[in-house]
Every structure is written in C-alpha cells, then in structure tokens.
Amino acid sequence: MRLKRTASAETPESAPAGVRDERKQRTRKALLDAALILLDGERSFSSLSLREVAKVAGVVPAAFYRHFTGMDELGMSLVDDSFHTLHQMMRGARSAPLPPANLVARSVETFLLYAQAHRLHFQFIAKERVSGSSSVRLAIRKELRLWTSELATDLAPFPKLKGFNGDDLRMMAGLVVNAMMGATELILDADINDAAELARIHQLAQKQLMLIFLGAAQWKSKPAQ
Amino acid sequence: MRLKRTASAETPESAPAGVRDERKQRTRKALLDAALILLDGERSFSSLSLREVAKVAGVVPAAFYRHFTGMDELGMSLVDDSFHTLHQMMRGARSAPLPPANLVARSVETFLLYAQAHRLHFQFIAKERVSGSSSVRLAIRKELRLWTSELATDLAPFPKLKGFNGDDLRMMAGLVVNAMMGATELILDADINDAAELARIHQLAQKQLMLIFLGAAQWKSKPAQ
DNA sequence: GTTGATAGTGAACATGTGTGCACTATTAGA
DNA sequence: TCTAATAGTGCACACATGTTCACTATCAAC
Missing domain, CATH: 1.10.10.60 (Homeodomain-like)
Incomplete structure (x- = not known):
C-alpha cells in the first residue's frame, strides 16, 4: 500500500x-x-x-x-546476495593490489572495513553458517570452501610460501578464513560507535594473521604423502 | 507419567x-x-x-x-552444563599431562575426541555462540574468553613461547581456540560413521595447530606498547 | 495418621502461524 | 482500445504457541 x-x-x-x-x-x-x-x-x-x-x-x-516458495528459498537468496558482496570485495582486491609493505595488516584492515560496511550480509553469513537449516548451512559452507580455495590460489605465488603443497596451502587458507570470520563476529557484536574497541579488534586480527604467516614462512610440506 | x-x-x-x-x-x-x-x-x-x-x-x-521461568533460563543452564563439560576436560588434561613428544598433535586428538563424545553440548556451544539470544550468547562468549585465558596461562611456561607478553599470548590462545572451534564444527557436521572424513578433519586441525606453534616459536612481542 | 508443600495434570485463553482462495488494480501486448 | 497476465489484497482455515488456573497425587514432617 x-x-x-x-x-x-x-x-x-x-x-x-x-x-x-x-x-x-x-x-x-x-x-x-x-x-x-x-x-x-x-x-x-x-x-x-x-x-x-x-x-x-x-x-x-x-x-x-x-x-x-517459502522462507528457505528466501534464505538461499540471501546466501547468494551475501557472497556476491564478498566476491565483489575479492575481485576489487585483486584488480587493485595493495603495496607489498605491510600487506597482511592492510588486507586485514580492508576486509574488516568491508565487513563493517556490509554488516547485515556478514552477520547473516556468520550466524547461518553454523545454525541455519541444512540447505542454507550447506550452501554457506560450500561458498566458504570456494572462498578458501580462491584465497589459496592467490597465496600460492608468494615466495615465502614455497614450502607448501596444494593441500597444505588450503589448510593454511582455512586457518586464515577462520581467523577472519572470528574477528568479523567480534566486530559485528561490538558497539558500532566504540572506536577504541573496533581498533582493538582490528589489531588483534592483524597480529593473528601475522602469526600465521610467520609460521607459514617456516612450513615444509611433506614431499610425498 | x-x-x-x-x-x-x-x-x-x-x-x-x-x-x-x-x-x-x-x-x-x-x-x-x-x-x-x-x-x-x-x-x-x-x-x-x-x-x-x-x-x-x-x-x-x-x-x-x-x-x-522460560526458555531463556533453560538456555543459560545449558551454557553452564556445556562449559562444565569443557572445564572437566581441561582439568583432566592438566592433572594427567601428555608426554612432550607430539604434544600438539596429541592435544588436538584429545580435544576432538572429547568433542565427539560430548557432541550435543559442543553443538550447543558452537551454534549459540553466534546466533542465540543475547543473554545466552554473551554468557558463551564470556566462558570462551575465560577458556582462552586459561589456555594462555597453561601455555606460558613453554620455553619456545618466551617471546610473548601477556596480551600477545592471549591473542595466540584465541587463535588456537578459534581453530579448535572451527574443527569442532566440521566434526559435528560430518557423518558420524565416516571414519575417513573424521580422520581427515583431525589431521587438518593438527596441521593448523602445528602451523600456529611454528609461528609462535618465531614471535617477538614488542617490548613496550 | 494428619497435614502442608509441591511436581505434574488438563483445560482454557488470546494470539501468531503457514497457506489457500477469490478478488482487484495495474500493466504489457495484440 | 480491448484483453490476458499478474503483483498485491483481504479473508478464511486449521493449527501451534506461551501462559494462567484450579486440580490431583504424592512425599516430608509433625
């Protein structure tokens, strides 16, 4: 009306x-x-x-x-829209690469700001990833796996990551995705006006990613498994 | 009746x-x-x-x-019970310490087997950590923070982690907790009879933890912040 | 034994729910 | 300009929900 x-x-x-x-x-x-x-x-x-x-x-x-046809179909549409948002971000990141100085910290910053800007979509993903109906949940898991694989592909060329075979690279990418999702959940739950709290979470996530990459630089995949 | x-x-x-x-x-x-x-x-x-x-x-x-008084109060009781389960495990782990050989891999194994054995409690935590009513959700977050702090305390004595100050140790513990929760979610969603799938997830989690500890051994906290 | 406390019952209520159906108004295309 | 298609309405239905109330049957304490 x-x-x-x-x-x-x-x-x-x-x-x-x-x-x-x-x-x-x-x-x-x-x-x-x-x-x-x-x-x-x-x-x-x-x-x-x-x-x-x-x-x-x-x-x-x-x-x-x-x-x-019902709420389930609407849920699936929300999954599509939400990951469309995320893929847009990834595409943007690839087409306008960051300078290599502080690459990790800058990437974390970019991601978390994006998550804040698309709050509702990321909130939906974070919640329904684990608690939704099985169709919605599985759709989200599938997209997250896909995202992990994309990330692994993007990571592969880095010289410091030469110690990885394909499986282990995805393992590491999964760890990164997990950490980012965890930080996203904290961000989404934080008071949106509490700048200090948000900054604290950003720094936490940056350090976690640095730690992962520090370990990655030392990693040696078993040659034959 | x-x-x-x-x-x-x-x-x-x-x-x-x-x-x-x-x-x-x-x-x-x-x-x-x-x-x-x-x-x-x-x-x-x-x-x-x-x-x-x-x-x-x-x-x-x-x-x-x-x-x-209502479903919310029942939810809070479930939180208490679930974390009682988890703390029991932590206490057991401390009182009967594992041999230092393959410590990380063994710890992961112990944890995930425990999660499988207490499937319903861990499922509740995993789901309601992110999607529950705010009282339940906040209660779970609080318990997870507490758990993270306990883990940081347990980790502090290790010689290889001498590079950490208190804050950074909790940062690392948070990363560990995140990774373990992620693996738990995979376990809980997997077919309970698919031994190969379960083994795959166990190995994935073990590698992720090894990677974190590899990075941790290299970590140097900024002395004054 | 008698008596007070209380865990569990069964019925009732007002309200919210998903879904079907005949309808109206508007638009695209002949 | 007339007509078929259809997005949105309004009403109806059968059912599920949270909560209340008087009740019954059992146990604890005297």
Whole structure:
C-alpha cells in the first residue's frame, strides 16, 4: 500500500522497459531487506516467520509467495546476495593490489572495513553458517570452501610460501578464513560507535594473521604423502 | 507419567535423602536433554518452543515452569552444563599431562575426541555462540574468553613461547581456540560413521595447530606498547 | 495418621502461524 | 482500445504457541 503510493509518486512514467518487473524486483528486495533487518540483533533466521518478514516489507503475507516458495528459498537468496558482496570485495582486491609493505595488516584492515560496511550480509553469513537449516548451512559452507580455495590460489605465488603443497596451502587458507570470520563476529557484536574497541579488534586480527604467516614462512610440506 | 512409573520401579525405597528432590532433578534433566536432542540436526535454540521441549521430555507444558521461568533460563543452564563439560576436560588434561613428544598433535586428538563424545553440548556451544539470544550468547562468549585465558596461562611456561607478553599470548590462545572451534564444527557436521572424513578433519586441525606453534616459536612481542 | 508443600495434570485463553482462495488494480501486448 | 497476465489484497482455515488456573497425587514432617 504505502509502497505502491510512493513508488508511483517517485517514478511518474519514466520507465523505458519493464515498469512492472522493476516494481516486482523492488518488493522482492524489500522482502530480502526485511529479513536482514529482523536478523540484526537477537534473532536467528530460523526463528523468523514469513508473516513477520512480509509485515516489515510492507506487504501482505500471501504476496510473499509471488517471490519465494517459502522462507528457505528466501534464505538461499540471501546466501547468494551475501557472497556476491564478498566476491565483489575479492575481485576489487585483486584488480587493485595493495603495496607489498605491510600487506597482511592492510588486507586485514580492508576486509574488516568491508565487513563493517556490509554488516547485515556478514552477520547473516556468520550466524547461518553454523545454525541455519541444512540447505542454507550447506550452501554457506560450500561458498566458504570456494572462498578458501580462491584465497589459496592467490597465496600460492608468494615466495615465502614455497614450502607448501596444494593441500597444505588450503589448510593454511582455512586457518586464515577462520581467523577472519572470528574477528568479523567480534566486530559485528561490538558497539558500532566504540572506536577504541573496533581498533582493538582490528589489531588483534592483524597480529593473528601475522602469526600465521610467520609460521607459514617456516612450513615444509611433506614431499610425498 | 511413564517417567514416574519407571522411577518408582527402579528406586523401590532405597533413597536416603530426598526421594522427592531426586524426582524433580530427574525431570529437570529430562527438559535439558530434550532441548539438546531437539537442537541436534537442523534446529537452532531460538526456534525451539517450550511446548516442544516439554513434549519430548514427556511432561505437560505447564510443568516446565516448575523448573525454569522460560526458555531463556533453560538456555543459560545449558551454557553452564556445556562449559562444565569443557572445564572437566581441561582439568583432566592438566592433572594427567601428555608426554612432550607430539604434544600438539596429541592435544588436538584429545580435544576432538572429547568433542565427539560430548557432541550435543559442543553443538550447543558452537551454534549459540553466534546466533542465540543475547543473554545466552554473551554468557558463551564470556566462558570462551575465560577458556582462552586459561589456555594462555597453561601455555606460558613453554620455553619456545618466551617471546610473548601477556596480551600477545592471549591473542595466540584465541587463535588456537578459534581453530579448535572451527574443527569442532566440521566434526559435528560430518557423518558420524565416516571414519575417513573424521580422520581427515583431525589431521587438518593438527596441521593448523602445528602451523600456529611454528609461528609462535618465531614471535617477538614488542617490548613496550 | 494428619497435614502442608509441591511436581505434574488438563483445560482454557488470546494470539501468531503457514497457506489457500477469490478478488482487484495495474500493466504489457495484440 | 480491448484483453490476458499478474503483483498485491483481504479473508478464511486449521493449527501451534506461551501462559494462567484450579486440580490431583504424592512425599516430608509433625
């Protein structure tokens, strides 16, 4: 109701192609956003109700079914969107490489700032990675494995990491991903205005990554296993 | 009903003190166990209903209130029980120290086997650490911080870790705890009968810990910060 | 034995839930 | 301009939920 009025007020008739589709995508996004907003704070995805999401999106419950077959499908869409966000970041990082000085510390900084900027998406990933319905959870695990493999590939060329074979490189990348997710969880739980606390977490994560890379420089994979 | 009959059958009259209290503790435990059982698999704690828990415990919903004011209080009790389990393990490890050969690998093995043996408790911790109600979540975080500090204290005497000041030691302990929780999550999600998969995860975690300790041996904390 | 305390029962309530169905209004295409 | 398609509405249903209340049956203490 409110959504229709404002929509028709904001977009008089200047729509070259698909006024209808655009409208549909708008409420689809409203539903996804509503879920993310409700997920912020206490709630977990599996405790959200379809009606609740519809209400926050400003839509009647039955309208939900025009977009998703149920909450599970909406959850899968959130997984897609969230990892799209993450992959965008990775792509950006590759296309505009950081200077090698303090590479680790700078990468951590970049990542955590990105996580703060896309708070809701990262919160969703962090929560549902471990507690969601199995379809959502497995989808997230799969994406995280993929991310780990990408990271391993990016890491491979570094001269200090010549001691690694492929398996062990992924092992190390997994450790890095774990540490970053842990720091992300701390960030998401911290008071958003407590700059000192945020800085403390950033430094903690930076040191942890430095420690990992310090160990990595010494690592020797067993040649034949 | 069924619970009462079996109870009176199993304990004829040989109860020195508190037949009544013992009965009460029994159904209290039944409620806690019911929640853990329901939590196994798909569900998250915040999606459990009081009625559901009561039904699995074999008790009418109203009886729930004789033991807990609501699901949140039951959750807090689960936190206590779960960490009691964990502290028991730590105490056992300290009182019967492992031989120094392969110390890291053996410790990982011990921990993960313990996690498998107390599957439901560790699953609860892993899930609600990130997605639970804020009281439960904060309680778990507090316990994990405590655990991290204990671990740091246990680690301090090692000669190879002389390069650490107190803060950095906790930083490293946090990394260890993170890695172990990550491995625990993998274990809990794996098929319980897939021995090869479990062994793979054990080896992964062992390598990750070795990598951390390799880095730690090289670490030099800044003397004054 | 009698009596007070209480763990567990069963029914009731108001409210929230997922989902189906006939509907209305708007748009895309003929 | 007329018509088919469809995003969103409003209502209905059967059911699950948290919580309350009077109750019953059992145990502890006198």
